[in-house]
Amino acid sequence: MKKINKLILMVMITATAVISSCQKLDMPPTNIFTPDIIFGSEAGVKSFLATIYRALPIEDFKYRPDQGFKVGANDWENFYNSASVTGEQVGPFGGMDIGGGFGYWPYKDIRNVNTLIEELPKYANKLGEAKVKSLLGEAHFLRAYFYFGLAKRYGGVPILTEVQDPGAPLESLQVHRDKEEATWDFIGAELDLGYQMMDETNETGRANKYVAAALKSRAMLYAGSIAKYGSVNFVDGLARAQGIVGIPADKANQYFTKAFDAAKLLDGHYSLYDKNSDKVQNYIDLFLKGDSPENIFIKQYSIVSGSAHSWDATMSPRYMTANALSRSYPTLDFVQRWGALSVTNTDGTPKRFNNRAELMEGLEPRLLATVYFPGATLRGLTFDMQRGIYPSFSGTAAAEVAKQPNTRSYILAGDTKTLYQGKMVIGFTGPWTGGDELTRTGFYVRKYVDAAKPIATVDLNRSEQPWIDLRYAEVLLNKAEAAMELGNASDALTAINLIRVRAGATVYNSIDIDKIRNERGMELAFENHYYWDLKRWRNADLVLNNTRFKGLMPYYVFSENKYIFLAEPELMQRNYNFDKRFYYEPIPGGELGKNPNLYPNNPNY
Incomplete structure (x- = not known):
């Protein structure tokens, strides 16, 4: 209890409406100091969850790939985006200014989730068994999201599922990195728990089981790509030799199958936005409607609360x-x-x-x-x-x-x-x-x-x-790509043509991986996917080669x-390059200084 109380005393929660699964979280500001007040009532749990949701690594309007998840004086600089270093756009970045990342290391947020998972079962008599089960599923989803933000940057990272006691011996706190394969497997397992334990719908501002399935389709597609395309000698070094970065190539189809199966779980529960017969206006409206049947998971903003973007x-x-x-x-x-x-x-x-x-x-x-x-x-x-x-x-x-x-x-x-x-x-x-x-x-x-x-x-x-953090069109694209990687051209073609019909495009009679990748680039333009797609396909150093x-x-x-x-x-006349070491970011130097067991660092850092 001592370690929990220490955590709670540090958490002054302002529950602001920031994340929504088609609605917004609207909770009054509250200061919480004891586990009983937090976990002993649904209102307390919601307030605690609001802080966790607010910290999720959602790469939104305000996200700066060189500085992170912006909140504050410079969060209006929305033109500092990953599109402007990949060729989707040209902008204020030059060369490859974001390759080394910004030192993302959300273990304080993971600690909050671990606390939630540890404490909730103690209050089943107050909250009810069904409610605790659903809340625990939500916690597993949240933990998976944080680890996804880590894995796509660093490969293998320490997997912590318990709240560490700051008073424990130092050697027990200085944990080692897990293998990259184990990290992706953990993410998949956490999202499975989220899907199994959460309800089909949830109240204001919360994930549901289909949000977990959608994120799994994204994450497992990433892992499958790393396994299939990362076997090329892009990341030679001690970390690769130890399996801390890289996934065996023979595991690729396992991950692609998981991505495909996860995407199928959303069939019949979400649909492409198609309410306006004017195809141009319909596609414009899609990104302005918070209640679209395509939206799976969205982040909302408010001028009144001070969270508006630019x-x-x-x-x-x-x-x-x-x-x-x-x-x-x-x-x-x-x-x-x-x-x-x-x-x-x-x-x-x-x-x-x-x-x-x-x-x-x-x-x-x-x-x-x-x-x-x-x-x-x-x-x-x-x-x-x-x-x-x-x-x-x-x-x-x-x-x-x-x-x-x-x-x-x-x-x-x-x-x-x-x-x-x-x-x-x-x-x-x-x-x-x-x-x-x-x-x-x-x-x-x-x-x-x-x-x-x-x-x-x-x-x-x-x-x-x-x-819109997760939408059904992305899930269809994930499904199509995974299907094609598995040799299932029929399902891939069906998924892609659903998107093309909505887009007002001519349907395809045949499909291949290049068409799917190009469709992804068109459909998900400026949504902060392309940078990560280039990295997981391991072709960023080709696309951005003195370009x-x-x-x-x-x-x-x-x-x-x-x-x-x-x-x-273009009038900036900038030259874009991608160093192969940028397929992984370096473990933050400050963390290496505190914990030498995080070595070896990623290759060429």
């Missing part, structure tokens, strides 16, 4: 907001996941467009709902991206782009006020020319942007749309009263 303000140009600072922009390389845009003729000359919006004609609705193109509108204003004016234009697009800038015949300007014979040279929405931050690729992010917000309300820390990404720059041809689009290097 996605609208930091993904839009200042021209369309009260106070914006956009700094991360979709790349042409990302847009071309949907296929090459038709901007050149067969002879290589640029196609002529009567207006910028013509570029969007015939594009897949999901793409138009994910990215703002030149000519699109937001809050009554038009995205008028224009890199400059050509008095006249002849020749091919490739030849023009290959010229040195000072030999090209275009007219550029330093701001959005310069005119050429009465025509604006640079659009109000960019591209960037050295002044206020504007697009450097010719595109802006549309996904998650709330177009219904009046301009005057689009400011820092004023956005409340929920972050520079492109934008699509609109120009006005004055003599023709037409527009052309040229594929050019």
Whole structure:
């Protein structure tokens, strides 16, 4: 009891509405000091759970892959995202600024969960056996989530299932790392308990059994990929030799089977959002609806509680907001996941467009709902991206782009006020020319942007749309990938085509792993999956190998009263690389200093 009391005295709980399984947790602030008050009443347990949920490693709007889960003065910098180091977007990061991680080490949070698991059975007479069973299932889910956040960063980590007594001998507290295989097996087993013990539904702000199954489909897919693709000698060293990182290749299909089976558990319980016959608007609405039948697990925000985010303000140009600072922009390389845009003729000359919006004609609705193109509108204003004016234009697009800038015949300007014979040279929405931050690729992010917000309300820390942590489309993608890895093309094709029909895309007649991966990149764009997908597929060092990404720059041809689009290097001209050691992050130095049994560190650190 002494070790429990020490923990409780340190916990001053403010139960804020932050995590939801389709609803939000709404508990009054409470200070709790004794185990009996916490675990002896349902209200006390809920307050304790609120603190644990708030600490979950959900990579949301505010997550910074170089600094962690942001809460505080700089949590408005939502453009610092993992998309901007993978080529989905280009942004404030350069090179591979996030490869070494930020020292995630949530053992204080795991200690809270272990306390919950140890204490709850003592209060079965007060809470009831059924309630305690459900709460314990929830605790196992929460513990699995924390370990998932650790395993995908470090591989094998210490598996602690009991509350350590700080007064115990030091040697008993300095635990060793478990093998990576054992860590993933533990995560899977914990999620099984969550699924078995929790109810199908839960009250405000809580996981249910299907949330556990959805997370298992994600986690086991990750483990299977590590086993199959991590056997290549990316991580040679003592940690690999001891099995602390790496999973035997012959275990891959076991994990893929677990991922597939977990995904199947959600069939019939969730569905893709498909309420609007307008496919573009339907996909837009999906990310703004907290009550969507697709949402499995979401995180909510509130201006009143001070938890609001800044996605609208930091993904839009200042021209369309009260106070914006956009700094991360979709790349042409990302847009071309949907296929090459038709901007050149067969002879290589640029196609002529009567207006910028013509570029969007015939594009897949999901793409138009994910990215703002030149000519699109937001809050009554038009995205008028224009890199400059050509008095006249002849020749091919490739030849023009290959010229040195000072030999090209275009007219550029330093701001959005310069005119050429009465025509604006640079659009109000960019591209960037050295002044206020504007697009450097010719595109802006549309996904998650709330177009219904009046301009005057689009400011820092004023956005409340929920972050969807787990949704049914991801589960279908997990199912498809696992099925394909197991040689089950039929189930893979069925799952992918469900997504494509909702997206307004042409269905596939056949399927392969490359199509599935590309579908995943399109469907889960900007949702903080792609960075981890590249790492688990072990191809990040190939995709990001001295890589520079492109934008699509609109120009006005004055003599023709037409527009052309040229594929050019994005204006940041940043170079992206991925060191193979980044497939794992280093164990935090401070933890190594406190516990030498955490050695060997991960390879090449």
